[in-house]
Amino acid sequence: MPELPEVETVVRMIRPKVVGRTFTAARVAWKRTTGASERAFASSVVGARVVAVRRRAKYFVLDLARGETPAGALLGHLRMTGRVHVEHAGYDPGPYWKVALDLDDGATFHFVDVRKFGRLEWKRDVERELADLGPEPLGDGFTSAWLVRALASRRGALKPLLLDQTFVAGLGNIYVDESLHRAGLHPLAPADRVPRERAERLHSAIREVLLAAIEREGSSFDVFYRTPEGQPGGFQDEFRVYDRAGEPCTTCGTPITRIVVGQRGTHFCTSCQPRPRRRSSGTGKRATG
DNA sequence: AGCTACTCCTGGTAGC
DNA sequence: TGCTACCAGGAGTAGC
Numbered sequence: 001m002p003e004l005p006e007v008e009t010v011v012r013m014i015r016p017k018v019v020g021r022t023f024t025a026a027r028v029a030w031k032r033t034t035g036a037s038e039r040a041f042a043s044s045v046v047g048a049r050v051v052a053v054r055r056r057a058k059y060f061v062l063d064l065a066r067g068e069t070p071a072g073a074l075l076g077h078l079r080m081t082g083r084v085h086v087e088h089a090g091y092d093p094g095p096y097w098k099v100a101l102d103l104d105d106g107a108t109f110h111f112v113d114v115r116k117f118g119r120l121e122w123k124r125d126v127e128r129e130l131a132d133l134g135p136e137p138l139g140d141g142f143t144s145a146w147l148v149r150a151l152a153s154r155r156g157a158l159k160p161l162l163l164d165q166t167f168v169a170g171l172g173n174i175y176v177d178e179s180l181h182r183a184g185l186h187p188l189a190p191a192d193r194v195p196r197e198r199a200e201r202l203h204s205a206i207r208e209v210l211l212a213a214i215e216r217e218g219s220s221f222d223v224f225y226r227t228p229e230g231q232p233g234g235f236q237d238e239f240r241v242y243d244r245a246g247e248p249c250t251t252c253g254t255p256i257t258r259i260v261v262g263q264r265g266t267h268f269c270t271s272c273q274p275r276p277r278r279r280s281s282g283t284g285k286r287a288t289g
Numbered sequence: 290a291g292c293t294a295c296t297c298c299t300g301g302t303a304g305c
Numbered sequence: 306t307g308c309t310a311c312c313a314g315g316a317g318t319a320g321c
Binding site (some may be wrong): 001002003058077078079080081115117163165172173222263264265 | 312313314315316
């Protein structure tokens with residue numbers, strides 16, 4: 001699933017091909033992708049120039065202008081199976097293309113998506129759309145001290161919390177599982193029961209996993225994620241738990257366990273990530289009923 | 290408010 | 306071989 005490292009890879013690869021270019025035509029094959037008819041979508045973007053390409057969480061943003069006047073932005077999300085590439089005129093994007101945007105240098109920006117969950121929408125005020133997102137895990141706001149405090153204020157299980165984009169923005173199923181393993185934390189551990197030292201380890205683990213995955217241009221373990229250059233990522237070779245149920249833990253050899261947490265396949269090592277004891281009720285006394 | 294369950298989609302796969 | 310049933314899952318939303 002495209003998460004932060006995959007979207008970062010997409011942004012870096014398409015940036016030099018689209019910044020400075022002006023859209024000359026737009027075609028929409030699936031209306032839900034754009035959230036607007038082809039006519040409405042085209043009227044928002046045709047004639048606009050791309051002034052920047054950037055990432056926020058798992059979103060990619062193409063900031064637009066008409067002349068020197070800001071003209072909103074294209075806000076994209078790959079969800080599960082979305083892909084983006086910029087190709088020469090006449091390139092066949094295959095049967096699953098959803099949006100095509102012609103550029104003034106003859107190339108075409110394609111948004112391709114087998115399962116149709118992805119989005120590429122024009123927004124007049126893109127910052128408002130992104131306002132509810134939590135801190136960027138590779139940004140200055142995501143400090144060890146912040147994570148220690150943030151975890152202490154939440155009683156829910158770690159895994160669903162780390163997947164919550166309003167808590168921290170950009171992590172998905174793969175990188176949460178990998179981060180929790182590197183930090184030695186059970187996915188069902190209550191957030192407020194994580195000791196400070198473990199929370200600090202989790203902070204480092206998240207950053208290390210994301211940086212390593214960006215270095216490898218993301219993870220490709222099925223037919224879906226490919227970089228805009230058409231290549232698979234390489235981080236799947238460094239998975240320690242994700243998609244490795246039954247295989248030995250790289251740390252201790254214990255077979256990796258798979259459970260379902262919040263409707264998500266969840267992979268962990270029962271030895272390296274022991275489940276904490278149940279929360280006691282009241283103020284430390286044993287529950288009496 | 291915080292958490293869980295459901296929904297959107299369809300290619301791939303398991304089972305018969 | 307061909308059919309059916311089920312699985313994967315990010316994020317928005319409904320509901321408790």
